[in-house]
Amino acid sequence: MDRFVDEALVLSTVDYGDADRIVTFFTRDHGRLTAFAAGARKSKRRFAGALEAGTWLKASLVSRGAGQETCRVDKVDVVKSFHRLRDDLPLIARALYCLELCRELTRDGQPHVELFEALKDYLALLDERKAGPTSLLKFELDALQYTGFMPRFSPCALCHGPTGPQPRFDAQHGGVVCFACSPRVPHGVFVPPAVVEALAGLQAGARVPLAPELRARARELLNVFIAHHLGRQLKSVAFMEQVGLD
Ligand SMILES: [Zn+2]
Numbered sequence: 001m002d003r004f005v006d007e008a009l010v011l012s013t014v015d016y017g018d019a020d021r022i023v024t025f026f027t028r029d030h031g032r033l034t035a036f037a038a039g040a041r042k043s044k045r046r047f048a049g050a051l052e053a054g055t056w057l058k059a060s061l062v063s064r065g066a067g068q069e070t071c072r073v074d075k076v077d078v079v080k081s082f083h084r085l086r087d088d089l090p091l092i093a094r095a096l097y098c099l100e101l102c103r104e105l106t107r108d109g110q111p112h113v114e115l116f117e118a119l120k121d122y123l124a125l126l127d128e129r130k131a132g133p134t135s136l137l138k139f140e141l142d143a144l145q146y147t148g149f150m151p152r153f154s155p156c157a158l159c160h161g162p163t164g165p166q167p168r169f170d171a172q173h174g175g176v177v178c179f180a181c182s183p184r185v186p187h188g189v190f191v192p193p194a195v196v197e198a199l200a201g202l203q204a205g206a207r208v209p210l211a212p213e214l215r216a217r218a219r220e221l222l223n224v225f226i227a228h229h230l231g232r233q234l235k236s237v238a239f240m241e242q243v244g245l246d
Contacts, residue, residue, distance in 0.1 A: 002063040003074070006030050009119055010055045011103040015041065023051050023073065025059060026102055026119065031111040035061055037073040047076060054095050056080045056120055069108065082127040089243040091126050094136055097236040098122055101140065104230050105147040115146040133245055134202070134209045140222050141203050151175040151225050153200035158184060167196050169221055171228035191221060219245075 008025040011032070016022050021040035026032050040047045050057055051073075060074040085091040102119050106112055122139045125131040144150050152175030156163050159181050166179040168188030176196050177185050195217045198210050202218075210218065227233045 002065070003060065004030070004063070005058060005060050007079070007116075008057055008059045009099070009102075009116070009123070010051060010053050010057070011099045012053055013051055019043075021051055022070075024103060026099075026106065026116060027059070027111075028113060028116045029111055030109065032103065032106045032108050033061075033071055034069065034108070035059070035071040035073045040073070047073075048078075050076045050078045050081070052081070053099055054082055054085075054123060056082070056123070080124070080127075082123050084129070085123070085127045088129075090240075090245060091129070091131075093236065093240040093243045094131070094245070095123060095126055097136075097234065097240050098139060098143075100234050100236045101143055101226070104234060105143055105149065112146050115143055118142050118146065132209050133212075133215060136245065137199070137210070137215065137218055137222065138202050140226070141199070144226070145203075149229050150203075151199075151222075153196050153203060156181055163193070163196055165193055167191055167193055169196075169224075171225045192217065195221065 006027040006029050008027040011024045011026050014022045019039050019042040021037045023035050023037055024032065025035060037047060037051055040051050056079045058077045058079060061071040062074050063071050085095055098119060102115060118139065122131065125135065154163055155161055156178040157173050157175040158177050161178055163176050164178045167176045168182045168185055169176050169191045170185040170188035172187065173185055176191065177188060182188055194214060198214050199218050201208065223237060
């Protein structure tokens with residue numbers, strides 16, 4: 001048995017039995033992990049509603065030893081519940097999407113401190129209602145970068161030359177290829193150069209809000225890219241589209 005304390009964000013929860021809850025945490029120093037919270041739905045004293053998706057807390061955890069992947073939650077202290085975003089559907093949808101994205105891009109026991117900090121900062125931004133619609137694209141690009149799935153928007157993923165006026169996007173080749181290389185990517189789809197430029201700019205740290213149409217095309221492209229890498233569409237994408245992003 002090994003007891004440790006770590007900062008954690010609650011990625012998701014599943015109720016178990018009458019009183020318990022299984023929680024997937026994204027911890028700062030131990031990465032993603034699953035923990036069993038006995039009596040979480042009854043014991044107000046120990047958990048006091050803290051084990052909800054999106055809550056940032058300090059968790060005392062007990063690992064159950066070798067071969068036992070699930071930890072036990074001993075105690076939690078809420079650092080921030082981000083309660084203000086919880087009464088606005090589009091903000092909830094974006095938060096749930098970011099949590100799901102982080103859960104799916106990471107693996108148990110592999111720390112991603114930069115991603116942890118980025119997720120925490122983005123939830124805070126949503127909570128303060130300061131996250132403009134372009135900020136979600138930036139978060140997705142950062143999340144992909146920190147987990148090693150970064151798509152390339154410039155230069156051409158194959159010949160490393162300029163992507164030119166007729167770029168194609170191909171998730172399998174990791175990004176955008178130029179017209180001359182396009183015969184080598186039969187599944188590549190044409191992407192307007194403005195979209196490629198906008199994404200390359202965001203990737204490089206530009207903070208310019210994108211026009212709605214450009215944003216929609218960029219989102220579509222990232223959706224395809226992320227679904228390709230994860231082998232499926234994230235569940236929260238449909239919810240986010242349903243309630244609207246802006
Ligand atoms: Zn090329």
